[in-house]
Amino acid sequence: MEEEIRAYFGSRYHLVGVKLFREVPEGYPVPERRGKFCEFVMRAARGETILMRAEDEECHLSLVALGFQEPAYLDLQPRIQPAETRAVLVAPVEKIEEPDVVLMIATPRQVMEIATMLGGIRAKFAGEVAVCGEAVAEPLKTGSPNVSFLCGGARMLGGYRDSEVIVGAPPEVFLRVAERVRALQKTCGALCGCRTSELPEQVISALAGAGFEKGIDYFFGRVNSMNVRLYLNKDPSGRIEHLTVHFPVRGEVEVEEPLRVQRRGAWQDVYAILRNGEGFDIYTGEGIREVVEKLSRKIKKS
Amino acid sequence: MNLNEIKRYSRQLILPDFGTKQQLRLKQAKVAVTGAGGLGCPASTYLALAGVGEIHLFDFDRVELSNLNRQFLYTPEEVGRLKAEAAAERLMEINPEIKVEAICEKVTYDNAFELLKGYSAIVDGTDNFAVRYAVNDAAAVLGIPLFHGAALMYEGRAMSILPGETACFRCVFPEPPPPGMVPTCREAGILGSVVGLVGAIQATEAIRYLAGLEIGLKDALLIINVESMSFEKVRVRRRDDCTACGREFVPKPVEEVCAVGGSEEQEV
Amino acid sequence: MEVLDLRGERCPDTFVYTKIKAEEMGYAGGGELKVIVDYPPAVESIPRSLEEEGRGYVVREIKKLDERTYEIYISVPKFED
Numbered sequence: 205m206e207e208e209i210r211a212y213f214g215s216r217y218h219l220v221g222v223k224l225f226r227e228v229p230e231g232y233p234v235p236e237r238r239g240k241f242c243e244f245v246m247r248a249a250r251g252e253t254i255l256m257r258a259e260d261e262e263c264h265l266s267l268v269a270l271g272f273q274e275p276a277y278l279d280l281q282p283r284i285q286p287a288e289t290r291a292v293l294v295a296p297v298e299k300i301e302e303p304d305v306v307l308m309i310a311t312p313r314q315v316m317e318i319a320t321m322l323g324g325i326r327a328k329f330a331g332e333v334a335v336c337g338e339a340v341a342e343p344l345k346t347g348s349p350n351v352s353f354l355c356g357g358a359r360m361l362g363g364y365r366d367s368e369v370i371v372g373a374p375p376e377v378f379l380r381v382a383e384r385v386r387a388l389q390k391t392c393g394a395l396c397g398c399r400t401s402e403l404p405e406q407v408i409s410a411l412a413g414a415g416f417e418k419g420i421d422y423f424f425g426r427v428n429s430m431n432v433r434l435y436l437n438k439d440p441s442g443r444i445e446h447l448t449v450h451f452p453v454r455g456e457v458e459v460e461e462p463l464r465v466q467r468r469g470a471w472q473d474v475y476a477i478l479r480n481g482e483g484f485d486i487y488t489g490e491g492i493r494e495v496v497e498k499l500s501r502k503i504k505k506s
Numbered sequence: 507m508n509l510n511e512i513k514r515y516s517r518q519l520i521l522p523d524f525g526t527k528q529q530l531r532l533k534q535a536k537v538a539v540t541g542a543g544g545l546g547c548p549a550s551t552y553l554a555l556a557g558v559g560e561i562h563l564f565d566f567d568r569v570e571l572s573n574l575n576r577q578f579l580y581t582p583e584e585v586g587r588l589k590a591e592a593a594a595e596r597l598m599e600i601n602p603e604i605k606v607e608a609i610c611e612k613v614t615y616d617n618a619f620e621l622l623k624g625y626s627a628i629v630d631g632t633d634n635f636a637v638r639y640a641v642n643d644a645a646a647v648l649g650i651p652l653f654h655g656a657a658l659m660y661e662g663r664a665m666s667i668l669p670g671e672t673a674c675f676r677c678v679f680p681e682p683p684p685p686g687m688v689p690t691c692r693e694a695g696i697l698g699s700v701v702g703l704v705g706a707i708q709a710t711e712a713i714r715y716l717a718g719l720e721i722g723l724k725d726a727l728l729i730i731n732v733e734s735m736s737f738e739k740v741r742v743r744r745r746d747d748c749t750a751c752g753r754e755f756v757p758k759p760v761e762e763v764c765a766v767g768g769s770e771e772q773e774v
Numbered sequence: 775m776e777v778l779d780l781r782g783e784r785c786p787d788t789f790v791y792t793k794i795k796a797e798e799m800g801y802a803g804g805g806e807l808k809v810i811v812d813y814p815p816a817v818e819s820i821p822r823s824l825e826e827e828g829r830g831y832v833v834r835e836i837k838k839l840d841e842r843t844y845e846i847y848i849s850v851p852k853f854e855d
Contacts, residue, residue: 264822265785265815277817277836278844331784332815355815356784509778512794516787519794526797527855 205382206298211446211477212385213314214437217249218296219378221303222340224271224284225291228257232293241266242335242358244294245370249309253295263357269337280333282341297378305340306378308371309364315351315371321384322377327351334358339372349373386466403436407444410489422450427493428500436486444486449496450475451503460502474503507533511603515557528717529557535626535716536560540613540641542589543567544576544696545631545655548705549712550606551579553629554597556713560605561597564621565590566612576698613637615759618644627716629653629708635682639760642667642675646751651715655708659694662704662730665742666711666723669751673725673742676750682760700732776805781812781843788816789823792848796824796831800853806834809846817844824848 206219222245232255235244240263244254258272267273270292271284297306310318319325329338329352338352352370354362364370400408400418408418416423416434423434430451437446451474459465459474466473476499478484484491507515507529515529535558539550542565553561569580569587579593590608597606613621613632618640622628628650630641638654645652645667652667654675667674707728711721727740749756778795780788792809799805811817821833834847 263786264819264826268818275818277821278814280815280818332813357786360786507794507798509780509791512791513787516790516794520790526794527801529794530798530801 205379206296207477208382208385209308209378211437211448213310213317214445215308215310215314217309218251218298220245220248220294220307220309221297221300221375222305222307222372223293223300223303224289225293226288228291229255229293235260238262240357240361241270241292241294242354242362242364245307245335246309246363248294248296249307251296253293253299256292256294257290263336265333265357266336269333269341271341280337282328282333282337282345284341284344297375303375305343305372306375307335307339308378309368310371311367312369315369318349318371318381321381322349325349325351325371329353331355335362335370339370343372343374343377347374349377400436403444404487406487407436410485410487411492413489414492416492427496430500430503432496432500434492434496445480447478447480447484447486447492448475449478449499451500453503453505456506458504458506463499463502508603511557514601514603518556523719524717528719531717532557532713533559536562536624537712537716538562538564538622538625538628539631540564540628540637541631541633542577542579542593543573543631544698544701545633545657545705545708546629547577547579547593548702549629549631549653549655549709550593550597551600552706552709553712554601554604554606556709557601558604558713558716560607561594562607562609562625563590563593563597564609564611564613565593566610576696576701578698578702613640615640615643615757619647622650623648625650627651627653627712629712630655631705631708633658634762636760636762639676639682639758643750643755643757645669646674646676647755651712653708653712653715655704657701657704658696660697660700660732662700662707662728662732664704664707664711664723664728664730665726666715666721668715668724671724673744674748674751676758677745677748677752678727678742680745680748685761697732700730703730703732776807778807778809780816781810783811783816784813785816785819788813789820792820792824792846793827796829796848796850797853799850800829804850804852807848807850809848810839810843811846812843814842814844817846820846829853 233253234255238260241261244256248254258267261267268275268280269283271287271289274287297303327350331353332355334352334355335358338350342350350372354364358364400421411423416425425432433450435448436444453472453474454470457472457474462476463474480486484495518524519529537553537558539546539561542563550561550563567589569584569589569592571585579596584592588610590610594606594608622644628645630652632638633656646669649669654665656663711723714721725742727742729738729740746752749758776799780791788811796807799807817836824831830851832849834849837845
């Protein structure tokens with residue numbers, strides 16, 4: 205699910221799984237020095253797995269929000285009640301079994317797209333105890349997604365960009381997002397491709413060199429006597445990170461990883477999402493044709 | 507501290523090892539900056555920003571248009587103004603919590619011992635050897651820590667001197683080079699960012715020293731070359747026979763080597 | 775009694791400013807400090823963070839003035855270092 209969501213939204217970060225423990229589990233890496241939960245979430249979004257215990261957290265408010273401690277002076281909300289948490293695991297979502305909450309560090313545009321896929325998000329935020337409370341405790345309590353605009357501590361010390369907010373939701377919600385992404389790719393691949401006129405000249409000539417012609421928002425060609433369409437996806441910084449390869453095939457097919465199949469009436473849309481740099485280079489064209497040919501050989505018509 | 511000071515300094519106060527106590531030490535300090543030129547501008551600016559309570563700027567020169575590629579405290583409208591005065595005004599605008607005084611007097615071997623009395627530290631921003639040796643000898647005799655810096659063309663140097671404890675400028679360079687060996691910046695040229703680098707290093711050393719923290723340029727001459735961007739620390743030693751800080755103090759005024767027209771004292 | 779009016783400030787600045795003020799008072803012989811905040815989470819975090827400093831601060835009282843405004847009364851001991 206993660207790879208599809210990231211590719212579709214062009215997200216620079218992993219989705220982060222959060223799992224709460226009532227006893228400190230064995231075998232997970234703990235932080236080398238104290239930090240803040242919001243900071244550990246950012247590190248997890250960049251690929252780390254971190255088990256945070258009470259002694260690793262330097263923000264008292266997050267200890268209360270995550271249910272390590274009861275508040276002492278006022279009824280701080282939102283928080284996990286009763287306070288029975290002893291450890292919190294954060295990691296890229298694919299590395300966590302049964303997370304309690306999934307977080308996505310997102311730009312406003314990405315939140316907008318998620319909201320449209322979910323039929324709206326009723327967000328509740330105050331700019332206080334944000335990543336820990338608003339993005340974790342709140343969705344855990346309500347079972348619904350929430351959007352947090354972070355708090356002063358997270359903005360100052362968490363490593364977030366000004367243009368980033370965080371969506372927190374139970375895992376089922378992100379599974380629904382992933383389903384919507386798949387459905388969109390099936391019905392309308394155009395939604396996830398950049399307009400070719402906006403691509404650098406270098407990329408267009410690289411693909412031309414590999415034997416693919418330029419369409420409005422995709423490239424097309426023939427490989428192994430099959431038609432193929434290539435979509436390019438930009439990340440928010442404008443770098444092209446993902447290449448989506450589509451083979452429209454009539455009749456039943458069997459495919460191997462990383463190919464997937466979506467049914468489109470009598471047609472099957474066989475596709476794969478590839479990351480730039482893994483066996484090919486979108487900027488030079490090197491390896492593209494070979495990668496696409498290799499994929500085409502994994503399709504068996506039955 | 508008032509809330510403005512607390513807010514102003516909060517980003518340095520949350521540094522490890524740097525706290526309220528260190529900030530209060532800075533506030534109580536009185537620092538002399540000799541020369542309000544290419545080194546004096548960055549050095550005094552960082553001292554002022556860090557919250558050194560009282561800064562005295564020594565410079566008798568006036569602002570020239572050709573200073574403005576590096577001496578960022580001055581505007582073109584201020585050409586012709588006394589530098590120390592213009593700089594003092596600007597610094598107090600930048601940080602109204604501190605006091606900056608202008609002393610528009612020429613520092614010489616004869617008056618340095620009197621003029622520099624009573625300071626917590628001296629940051630030297632002159633490149634005239636006569637003044638540099640005068641400041642060094644006065645600091646050694648008065649027992650005042652001296653933060654030396656120099657920059658010319660693409661090279662910069664810095665060294666921190668704690669009298670009675672570490673090597674002084676004269677321990678390393680007992681005599682100035684013969685006239686003509688070292689071009690002044692008026693002949694040789696200088697890039698603003700290079701003096702800025704050296705001035706910032708002097709200020710950093712002075713700030714850390716005044717705050718009571720360890721400093722890195724004791725008994726060490728830092729040599730920076732910006733063509734290769736190399737930073738080299740050369741170990742230096744105190745000399746027992748140093749005329750400034752050795753067994754016996756011997757006054758040794760140095761002739762001004764600058765023979766090129768214009769004012770005699772030149773800031774880098 | 776020294777007063778630090780932090781209305782309009784958020785965490786973590788509320789704590790940073792309180793800590794600096796309290797330390798300055800500690801070095802000057804100690805005394806009583808009143809901190810005013812209108813950011814409720816600070817009411818939870820300032821006392822806890824002060825406690826963690828290990829300086830012997832004592833939070834005497836927390837007064838609620840209105841929905842968001844609180845006064846925190848802190849005794850600052852004399853610092854020996």
